[in-house]
Amino acid sequence: MFGSFAFYMPILLIGIAFLASAIKILREYERGVVFTLGRYTSTKGPGFIIIIPIVQQMVRVDLRTRVLDVPTQDVISRDNVSVRVNAVIYFRVVDPQNAIIQVEDFMQATSELAQTTLRSVLGKHELDEMLSERDKLNADIQDILDTQTDSWGIKVANVEIKHVDIDESMIRAIARQAEAERERRAKIINAEGEEQAAQKLLEAAQILSGQPEAMQLRYLGTLNTIAGEKNSTIIFPFPTELGKMLARFTEDDGK
Numbered sequence: 001m002f003g004s005f006a007f008y009m010p011i012l013l014i015g016i017a018f019l020a021s022a023i024k025i026l027r028e029y030e031r032g033v034v035f036t037l038g039r040y041t042s043t044k045g046p047g048f049i050i051i052i053p054i055v056q057q058m059v060r061v062d063l064r065t066r067v068l069d070v071p072t073q074d075v076i077s078r079d080n081v082s083v084r085v086n087a088v089i090y091f092r093v094v095d096p097q098n099a100i101i102q103v104e105d106f107m108q109a110t111s112e113l114a115q116t117t118l119r120s121v122l123g124k125h126e127l128d129e130m131l132s133e134r135d136k137l138n139a140d141i142q143d144i145l146d147t148q149t150d151s152w153g154i155k156v157a158n159v160e161i162k163h164v165d166i167d168e169s170m171i172r173a174i175a176r177q178a179e180a181e182r183e184r185r186a187k188i189i190n191a192e193g194e195e196q197a198a199q200k201l202l203e204a205a206q207i208l209s210g211q212p213e214a215m216q217l218r219y220l221g222t223l224n225t226i227a228g229e230k231n232s233t234i235i236f237p238f239p240t241e242l243g244k245m246l247a248r249f250t251e252d253d254g255k
Contacts, residue, residue, distance in 0.1 A: 025048055029062060030060055031096040033058065035057045035058075063092060065090055065157060066092060067089075068110060068114065075122045084163075084165040085161060087161045089110070089158070091110060091156045094154070096153065099154060106153075113145060142158065
C-alpha cells in the first residue's frame with residue numbers, strides 16, 4: 001500500500017500544481033489578456049477563470065486610474081525665458097488588448113510621450129501665458145496625449161501643470177517690469193482724469209459765459225466758502241473781462 005501511495009504522490013502533486021497554475025482569480029478592476037501558443041485569443045475577467053498551463057499565458061492589466069508624475073523639464077519659452085516645469089497626468093487603460101499588444105510598456109511609453117509633449121507645447125507660448133493660462137495649456141497637452149495614446153488603449157483623463165520655476169534673476173526682471181507697468185497705468189489714469197476735468201471745466205465756462213450774472217454769483221459763492229474757513233486773508237478773484245475793459249478805457253483816454 002505504501003508503494004502505491006508513493007507512486008501516486010508525484011501524480012497528485014503534478015495535478016495540484018496544474019490546477020494552481022490553471023485557476024486564476026481576477027479582481028473587479030483587473031482584466032486578463034490571454035495568449036494561446038503566442039497568439040491573442042481573448043480578454044477575460046473579472047472573477048474566476050481557467051487557462052491551460054504551458055499552452056496559454058495570461059497578462060494582468062489594471063483598469064484603475066493611474067497617476068503619472070512627469071519629471072521636471074527644462075523649457076525655453078517663445079520669448080526666450082528658461083523655466084523648469086513639471087506636471088502630473090491622470091490616465092487609465094480602456095482597452096487591455098491594445099495596451100499589451102501595441103506597446104511594450106505603456107507606462108514608460110506614456111511617461112516619455114508626456115515629457116516631450118510638455119516641452120513642445122510650452123515652448124510655443126510666452127512666459128506670461130504659462131503663468132496665466134494654465135487651464136488652456138493643460139487642455140492642449142491633454143488633447144495631444146489623448147490622441148497619441150488612443151491606439152494604445154489608453155484614455156488620458158486630466159493633465160495638471162504643477163510648478164513653473166523661474167530663475168532668481170528673471171524673477172527680479174519680472175518684478176521691475178510689473179512695477180513699470182503699474183507706473184504706466186497710473187500715469188495714464190492721471191492723464192485721463194486731467195482730460196475729463198478739463199472737459200468739465202470747459203463745459204462749466206461755456207455755461208457761465210452765457211450769463212454774466214452767473215459768474216458774479218460764482219464769485220460770491222467762492223468768497224462765502226473762503227470766509228467760512230476762518231481765514232484772516234481773503235483773496236478776491238479779479239475778473240479778466242474787467243481787466244480788458246479797463247485796458248480799453250486806458251487806450252481811449254490816451255487817444
